[in-house]
Structures are given as structure tokens and as C-alpha cells.
Amino acid sequence: MIKRLTAMVAVFALATLGFAAPSKAASESDCGTGALFCIGLVTDTGKVDDKSFNQSAWEGAKAAAKVNGGFAKYVETTDPKDYAKNIGQFASKKYDVIIGVGFLMAEAMTKAAATYPKIKFIGVDQFQGAAVPNLTGLVFPEDKAGFLAGYLAGHLTKTGKTGAVLGTEVVPPVRYFGEGYRNGVAYAAQELKKKYPASKLIYHAPDNAFNDPAWGGTTAQQLLSQGYDVIFGAGGNTGNGALLRVAKKKGAYCIGVDSDQWGTLPEARPCLVTSAMKLIDKGVASIIANIVDGTDKGGNYFGDVGLAPLHDFAKKVPAAYQAKLKSITPKVLSGQIKTGVKL
Amino acid sequence: MDSKQERNLELSPVLVPLLSVVVALSCGAILVFIQGINPILAYKVLFTTAFCSLDGIAITLAKATPLILSGLAVAICLRAGLFNIGAQGQLISGALASAWAGYTFVGLPALVHIPLALIFGAFFGAIVALIAAVLKAYRGVHEVITTIMLNSIVIALADYLTSNPFKEPDQPLTRTPKIQASARMNELFGLPLGFFLAIGFSIALWWIMRNTTTGFGIETIGRNKNAGWYAGISVKKTIILSMLIGGAVAGVAGAVETLSIVGRFEPAFNAGLGFDGITVALLGRANPLGVIPAAILIGGMRASGSTVQFEAGVAPELVDLLLAMILFFVTAPLLSKFFKNRKENVAMTSGWSN
Numbered sequence: 001m002i003k004r005l006t007a008m009v010a011v012f013a014l015a016t017l018g019f020a021a022p023s024k025a026a027s028e029s030d031c032g033t034g035a036l037f038c039i040g041l042v043t044d045t046g047k048v049d050d051k052s053f054n055q056s057a058w059e060g061a062k063a064a065a066k067v068n069g070g071f072a073k074y075v076e077t078t079d080p081k082d083y084a085k086n087i088g089q090f091a092s093k094k095y096d097v098i099i100g101v102g103f104l105m106a107e108a109m110t111k112a113a114a115t116y117p118k119i120k121f122i123g124v125d126q127f128q129g130a131a132v133p134n135l136t137g138l139v140f141p142e143d144k145a146g147f148l149a150g151y152l153a154g155h156l157t158k159t160g161k162t163g164a165v166l167g168t169e170v171v172p173p174v175r176y177f178g179e180g181y182r183n184g185v186a187y188a189a190q191e192l193k194k195k196y197p198a199s200k201l202i203y204h205a206p207d208n209a210f211n212d213p214a215w216g217g218t219t220a221q222q223l224l225s226q227g228y229d230v231i232f233g234a235g236g237n238t239g240n241g242a243l244l245r246v247a248k249k250k251g252a253y254c255i256g257v258d259s260d261q262w263g264t265l266p267e268a269r270p271c272l273v274t275s276a277m278k279l280i281d282k283g284v285a286s287i288i289a290n291i292v293d294g295t296d297k298g299g300n301y302f303g304d305v306g307l308a309p310l311h312d313f314a315k316k317v318p319a320a321y322q323a324k325l326k327s328i329t330p331k332v333l334s335g336q337i338k339t340g341v342k343l
Numbered sequence: 344m345d346s347k348q349e350r351n352l353e354l355s356p357v358l359v360p361l362l363s364v365v366v367a368l369s370c371g372a373i374l375v376f377i378q379g380i381n382p383i384l385a386y387k388v389l390f391t392t393a394f395c396s397l398d399g400i401a402i403t404l405a406k407a408t409p410l411i412l413s414g415l416a417v418a419i420c421l422r423a424g425l426f427n428i429g430a431q432g433q434l435i436s437g438a439l440a441s442a443w444a445g446y447t448f449v450g451l452p453a454l455v456h457i458p459l460a461l462i463f464g465a466f467f468g469a470i471v472a473l474i475a476a477v478l479k480a481y482r483g484v485h486e487v488i489t490t491i492m493l494n495s496i497v498i499a500l501a502d503y504l505t506s507n508p509f510k511e512p513d514q515p516l517t518r519t520p521k522i523q524a525s526a527r528m529n530e531l532f533g534l535p536l537g538f539f540l541a542i543g544f545s546i547a548l549w550w551i552m553r554n555t556t557t558g559f560g561i562e563t564i565g566r567n568k569n570a571g572w573y574a575g576i577s578v579k580k581t582i583i584l585s586m587l588i589g590g591a592v593a594g595v596a597g598a599v600e601t602l603s604i605v606g607r608f609e610p611a612f613n614a615g616l617g618f619d620g621i622t623v624a625l626l627g628r629a630n631p632l633g634v635i636p637a638a639i640l641i642g643g644m645r646a647s648g649s650t651v652q653f654e655a656g657v658a659p660e661l662v663d664l665l666l667a668m669i670l671f672f673v674t675a676p677l678l679s680k681f682f683k684n685r686k687e688n689v690a691m692t693s694g695w696s697n
Contacts (some may be wrong), residue, residue, distance in 0.1 A: 073653075075652055075653050076659050078649070080609070086649055086653075089650065168517075169507075170517045206611065206613070207498060210579070
């Protein structure tokens with residue numbers, strides 16, 4: 001009886017699907033013809049709404065599409081074996097620009113750039129060793145942003161213990177953030193004439209490094225219980241897990257990464273004093289503007305980094321510290337003060 | 344349980360999996376519709392990409408190959424009444440071992456190198472399973488717990504080995520060097536060689552389970568340990584043997600994936616294969632031959648997942664969702680049988696091989 005009922009429901013459900021809503025018109029059929037400027041984005045194995053990394057690249061792509069009256073679409077990668085396939089899907093539809101987000105995709109992007117010389121590729125966080133005319137690597141001096149974050153952390157900490165919960169150290173930008181942070185704390189400690197232990201940097205294993213918020217949360221909890229009161233969360237969704245856990249602890253500070261997480265991760269606001277930003281959206285939009293002008297030549301494009309505004313914490317952080325941060329920032333960004341990070 | 348219902352469930356070993364797939368697809372269709380996309384379009388893309396072009400079929404079979412093998416690994420253990428949730432760890436162990444054999448031995452002809460790498464994979468997969476098997480046989484530790492924990496241990500160990508002693512020099516990524524060309528498994532008639540190997544394993548294991556005393560022993564212990572013991576079959580030996588076979592086959596699954604598709608060992612490149620194997624085994628009702636169509640269906644869905652995302656705009660989680668629902672519906676009738684049988688104290692694992 002149950003079996004028959006289930007079968008009837010199944011048949012009924014399938015039958016009603018015939019009257020379902022019509023499919024969305026695929027405007028991308030104009031992509032290959034040159035009539036429409038089409039931008040494709042392939043995410044790393046995080047999600048496009050990871051509140052930092054993939055999301056800011058997508059924001060840049062959308063902004064560029066709007067400026068050029070074009071069309072942007074993304075595909076989320078679920079399996080690293082699919083990188084080439086996902087890039088290929090955009091390439092076979094003759095998209096004008098394909099953005100590959102993330103260091104781990106570099107090999108697939110280089111192969112694709114060679115296979116499809118007429119398409120322009122942008123590799124976020126993919127440093128180009130040898131310049132290829134249709135592949136531009138969008139790279140950032142993450143150590144500088146990490147250094148500034150560490151400098152602020154060094155001033156804010158009351159216990160002297162600062163920590164970081166990071167994605168995998170296999171990815172150089174993550175290591176730059178971490179090492180920069182550690183050196184920034186040391187620089188601040190030196191200025192304050194205090195002896196702080198070196199920042200504790202905890203990296204996730206390479207497997208599923210950027211989409212493990214549960215691990216990020218438990219690791220942050222461990223640090224908090226050991227007396228760490230400033231925690232830098234740098235690793236996509238994994239870092240978000242850490243930030244959210246720190247937000248629950250009164251008196252602890254957390255620092256976000258990649259974009260201004262005050263806006264993208266509001267649940268972290270109780271602790272989120274700032275974020276170490278790399279302006280991916282601005283970088284992507286600028287490179288696409290260069291592509292449209294015809295001035296893009298491949299190679300490496302160095303994007304901007306900085307610290308996000310303090311928002312509500314501007315009232316809580318002593319004015320003296322804010323002034324020091326303000327004066328040191330241009331010196332670090334210009335290279336006058338060295339971060340001391342060498343990988 | 345009255346005889347009519349029992350007859351219905353046994354008369355149609357194909358009906359329950361088929362029905363579960365249909366019901367799961369219908370539920371999935373409702374969710375896709377709620378997302379604002381035409382489910383007919385989404386399913387059309389899903390199935391035509393996987394099965395309606397030569398390229399698509401090649402990719403589907405390539406994705407199905409490790410699933411057949413990991414499905415077999417779980418199925419054989421199910422037949423013995425054991426839940427082998429450790430297929431993922433055994434698979435990774437085999438993948439790393441075969442990658443090591445693939446890049447370390449230079450100058451061997453392909454005819455020697457490939458079997459050697461596969462044997463390495465089988466051996467190290469079996470070793471991982473042996474730990475859980477011995478604990479179960481001699482100490483009664485439930486294999487679900489040990490195999491899940493061993494998964495974590497193996498993954499962490501593999502990450503460590505790939506970052507340090509086995510790391511490819513002069514580059515920052517965590518991966519082993521590429522395997523030698525002589526270790527690569529290529530194509531046969533345009534289809535992956537590994538696929539034929541997997542079919543071969545499936546037929547061989549089916550034949551063993553049906554026609555040998557070993558197979559008979561495994562089946563008997565699976566249905567009723569005490570009856571088997573009374574008949575003189577050693578329960579301990581059978582548990583260990585079936586887990587060894589399961590571990591070895593899962594190791595071969597990892598090895599085939601490394602030698603045919605990935606070409607080296609890189610963490611995260613074998614994600615989910617062991618766990619999908621559980622779905623494959625249950626969908627195939629723990630039958631070594633039934634595992635083949637189940638694996639092809641699931642392989643096809645995984646292969647076309649990103650295309651469905653691209654063409655229809657459906658979220659990439661759709662395939663995961665469908666597989667989870669299929670798993671749920673395929674086990675539902677057995678769950679109801681379990682609750683009915685509780686009074687007679689029948690073990691839940693004894694019903695899987697219907």
C-alpha cells in the first residue's frame with residue numbers, strides 16, 4: 001500500500017513538472033559573436049559567497065560587467081579535478097575574459113591560456129613567473145596588510161598573546177598574511193618596549209583548507225581558552241568560523257581578511273576591529289578596464305592592500321594607537337618600513 | 344512481517360533501488376523548482392551530458408571506475424555483516440602508495456609497472472582495513488568507529504607524507520612528483536582501462552561469492568554469525584578476510600584513480616570517492632554486479648554536475664542532495680524491516696544482501 005502510494009506520488013510529481021516555469025533565457029548565446037562582453041569566473045573550492053576571497057573577485061567581475069554593459073557568470077568548483085573543465089566551459093562558449101580565483105588553479109589557467117590564445121585570462125593570486133600575453137596574474141603584497149594588522153594587534157592585546165587561524169600554508173598568499181602579521185606584532189612590541197611571545201599561527205591541512213568553518217571555530221576556541229585575545233582569521237570560510245567564535249567572547253578582538261568583513265560578515269562585528277584587505281574587486285575591475293582599452297599585456301598586476309576602517313571600534317581603540325597606525329601605514333605600503341617576510 | 348510483504352521485497356531486488364532513485368529525483372525536482380529553475384531542463388542537461396555523447400560517456404565511465412571499486416569494497420564487507428565506512432581512508436592509502444610506486448621505480452616496462460603500482464595500492468589499502476578488522480575480530484570493537492577514525496588518521500598521515508618526504512621538489516604545492524609514463528593507465532577502445540579492470544573485479548568477486556566456499560562462508564557469517572560458527576566457519580577469520588578484501592579493493596580504487604586520472608598523489612583530489620562508494624554499495628544492494636549500474640548512475644551525476652551548474656544555473660549542491668536522498672530512500676524499506684524484526688532480535692546488517 002505504501003509502495004503504491006509512493007509510486008503514485010512520484011508519477012504525479014513528475015507529471016506536474018511538465019507545467020513548470022519556463023527556463024531562464026540564456027543571454028549568453030551572444031557571447032561568442034562579439035556583440036556582448038562576457039566575463040566568466042571560476043571559483044576555488046570555496047563558495048562564491050564566502051564573505052571574502054571568491055566573493056570580492058565576483059564583485060569585481062560584476063562591476064566590470066556593469067561598466068561595459070556586459071554579462072558576468074560564475075561557476076563554483078566543487079572538486080579540484082574539475083578546474084580545467086570549468087574553465088573550459090567558459091572558453092568553449094568564447095567568453096571574452098575568464099577569471100580563475102586562487103593559487104591552486106594556476107596550472108590549469110596556464111594551460112587554458114595556451115589553448116585559447118584569443119581569450120584573456122585573469123589569475124587571482126597566481127604569480128606569473130614567465131609573462132604570457134593573454135594571462136594576467138593579480139597579485140598582492142599580503143605581507144604588508146598582515147604587518148599592519150599585526151601592528152594594531154600588538155597594541156590592542158592585553159595578555160600579549162596574539163594568534164591567527166589560517167588556511168593552508170601551501171598557498172603563499174596565506175603564508176604572507178600570517179608571517180606579516182607575526183612581524184607586525186613584533187614591531188609593535190618593540191615600539192611599546194614589551195616582550196610578547198611570537199604570534200601563534202595555526203594553519204589548516206591542505207585538504208579542504210578554505211571551507212572548514214567548524215575547524216576554524218574550534219581552533220579559535222583553543223586559542224581563546226589559552227588567553228589569546230587578538231585573533232586574525234585568514235582563510236575563506238575557515239577563517240570566518242574563527243571570527244564568529246571570537247565574536248562570542250567578550251573583550252577579545254578579531255581581524256578579518258581579503259575584504260572589509262564588517263560589511264560581509266556582520267555576525268563578527270562584536271570583535272571585528274578591522275580586516276587585512278587585498279582589494280581584489282578593485283584589481284579585477286582595473287585589469288578588465290585595461291583589457292577593454294587594449295593596454296593589458298599579461299604578466300603580473302600588483303593590486304592594492306590596506307586595513308579596513310575601524311567602524312564602531314574607532315571609539316574604543318585609543319586615539320593614540322589610531323594616530324600611530326595612520327602614520328605608519330604609508331611607510332609600510334611604500335616599503336620604507338620593511339615587513340621582513342621572506343619565503 | 345507478513346509473507347506477502349516479504350515476498351514483494353524479495354521478488355524485486357531492482358524495484359527498491361529504482362523507486363528510491365525516482366522518488367529522490369522527484370524531491371530534487373521540487374527543490375530545483377523552488378530555486379526558480381525548470382527541473383526538466385536541469386535533469387535533461389544532467390542526463391544528456393552524462394550519457395548522450397561519446398565524450399560524455401567516456402567521462403562518466405572514468406568517474407564511475409573508482410566508484411565501482413569502492414562500492415565493491417563496501418559491498419563485500421556488507422555481505423559479511425560489516426559496515427566498512429573506512430573505504431575513503433583505504434582508498435587514499437592505496438592512492439598514495441601507488442603514486443609512490445609510480446614515480447619511484449624507473450625503467451620498468453608498463454606491463455610490469457602498472458600491476459606493481461596496483462599491488463602496492465591494494466596492499467596498503469588492505470593494511471588500513473586490517474587494523475579495524477583485527478580490533479573487531481579479537482576485541483569486538485565496532486568497525487564503524489574504528490574505520491571512521493582510521494579515515495582521519497590516514498588522511499592526516501597522507502597530508503604529512505605528501506608535504507615532506509614525498510613532496511615534489513622545487514615547487515610549493517603539496518603533491519608527489521608525477522608518476523612515470525610507464526605507470527600511466529591509458530585508454531582501451533576510447534574508454535578508460537581502469538573501467539575494464541573494475542568490471543573484471545566485479546565479475547570475479549561475484550563469482551567468488553557465489554561459487555566458492557570462501558564466498559559461502561562470508562555470506563553465512565553475514566546472515567547469522569552463530570549459524571556460521573555452529574557450521575564450523577571461523578568467524579574471526581571471515582571478518583578479517585572480508586575486511587582485507589574490502590581494503591584491498593578500495594586501495595585499488597585509489598590506485599586506479601591515481602594511475603589513470605590524476606597522475607600523482609595530491610590531497611583533495613580523491614575527495615568523496617570512498618563515501619560515494621557507500622551509496623553505490625547500498626544502491627546496488629551489496630551485490631557485486633549490482634554495484635556496476637549504481638556506480639555508472641552516480642558517476643554520471645557527478646560528471647555532469649558542473650555542466651548543470653553552468654547551463655541551468657542550479658546550485659552545485661544539487662548532486663550531493665540527490666545522492667543523499669537516494670541513500671535515504673534506498674535504506675528506508677530496510678529500516679522498517681529492522682523495526683519489525685526487533686522482537687526477534689535479528690541484527691540489522693543481516694538484511695542488506697536481499
